[in-house]
Amino acid sequence: MLAQEERKQIGAIAKESGIPIKTIRYYEELGLLESSGRTEGGFRLFTTDVLNRLSFIKRSQGLGLSLSEIKEFLSIHDQGELPCDHVKVKFQDKIAEVNRQIQQLLTLQSNLESLLVGEQIISEFSEIICPIIEVGKVKKSTQQDIIPSSRRSSSKWGKTNVKTIETIQS
Incomplete structure (x- = not known):
C-alpha cells in the first residue's frame, strides 16, 4: 500500500x-x-x-x-x-512585443522632449491653452512668426528650434 x-x-x-x-x-x-x-x-x-x-x-x-x-x-x-517548446515560442512573442513597446516609448519620449523645447518658443500666444501640448497647432511657422523680435537675435533661438516645431506637426 x-x-x-x-x-x-x-x-x-x-x-x-x-x-x-x-x-x-x-x-x-x-x-x-x-x-x-x-x-x-x-x-x-x-x-x-x-x-x-x-x-x-x-x-x-x-x-x-x-x-x-x-x-x-x-x-x-x-x-x-x-511545456518548454511552447514556453520558448511564447517568450519569443513576448520579446517582440516588448521591443514594439520600447519603440513606442522611445517615440513618446522624443515627442515629449521636443514639446518641451518648443514650449518656450510659443509661450506668448494668448489663444493657446497650453503651448506644450498645443505646439502642433502652429502651422509651418517661421522663426519671425514664433519668436518675438526682442529674442530673434539670440543664438538660443536658432533654426533648430523652429525645425523641431515643424517636425512635431508631421
Whole structure:
C-alpha cells in the first residue's frame, strides 16, 4: 500500500507560499490548482506539490505571462509533457512585443522632449491653452512668426528650434 501524501490546509499553503488564501481559491477556480479534498470543517486541503505549482505560477507572472497562458503550460505538464517548446515560442512573442513597446516609448519620449523645447518658443500666444501640448497647432511657422523680435537675435533661438516645431506637426 502506498503511503498517503501529506496534505495541508489552505492556510498553511498560503503561509508557506506567501500567496493569499483568496488568490489560491481563485487559482483553483481557474483550474490552475486542484485541491485534494476538504476537512470536516470545510477547509480545502492541498498536497504539498501545490507549492511547486504556486511557485511556477508566481514566477511565470513575473515574466509577463497571463494566467491563461500559465494554465496552458500547466495543462501540458499535467499530461506528462514538458511545456518548454511552447514556453520558448511564447517568450519569443513576448520579446517582440516588448521591443514594439520600447519603440513606442522611445517615440513618446522624443515627442515629449521636443514639446518641451518648443514650449518656450510659443509661450506668448494668448489663444493657446497650453503651448506644450498645443505646439502642433502652429502651422509651418517661421522663426519671425514664433519668436518675438526682442529674442530673434539670440543664438538660443536658432533654426533648430523652429525645425523641431515643424517636425512635431508631421
